[in-house]
């Protein structure tokens with residue numbers, strides 16, 4: 542058997558992860574790499590050529606070392622890649638912003654502002670502001686219901702129960718007392734995270750009804766009782782994902 546390359550770990554096909562922290566660090570090792578990503582994403586797909594508004598044609602641009610911008614080689618016109626984005630005028634480094642987005646997008650059901658504060662080493666006020674900017678401006682704060690294929694799951698936030706809890710009933714009580722976060726993800730689209738007062742049916746299904754188009758196909762490991770009140774929605778219970786996909790295909794062709 543070939544030895545594993547410890548610097549290039551291989552992801553198992555069964556892994557849920559698509560982008561690890563190490564991959565993130567390799568792609569965005571510093572602020573310059575993050576700025577370059579915005580530059581390519583918004584203005585210069587090849588990283589060097591962009592439309593210059595002053596020359597009124599495509600020109601070669603170079604990075605200005607003293608400012609977070611790129612300048613036209615011919616006329617000196619400067620383009621700031623963060624202009625008009627949530628990063629504009631922020632005193633927080635771009636890399637921290639990117640890391641916050643990584644954390645919010647990669648954690649299964651999201652992360653709280655309090656957790657961001659700890660992870661990023663910024664003040665709570667800053668973390669809270671970043672959290673809301675990312676959630677509302679990037680993850681879609683509009684009122685359009687999620688449609689198409691929608692994945693649902695919930696988690697309680699605030700640590701695991703200690704081993705000393707006597708039985709399953711006590712564990713359930715412990716979980717019930719903690720805030721519940723409901724994650725709703727439109728495949729290839731918007732993400733909604735909501736804190737709900739209880740994981741029990743009514744609160745959960747009310748939130749789903751308010752955020753998901755009734756025609757959407759729902760994928761969820763949640764057990765039917767917690768979604769019983771969804772009426773015409775028929776979630777697929779705690780089936781493995783492959784079975785849920787089969788069930789949804791069958792349903793889609795009904």
Ligand SMILES: [Zn+2]
Pocket residue numbers: 593594595596597600613614615616617618
């Ligand atoms: Zn120019």
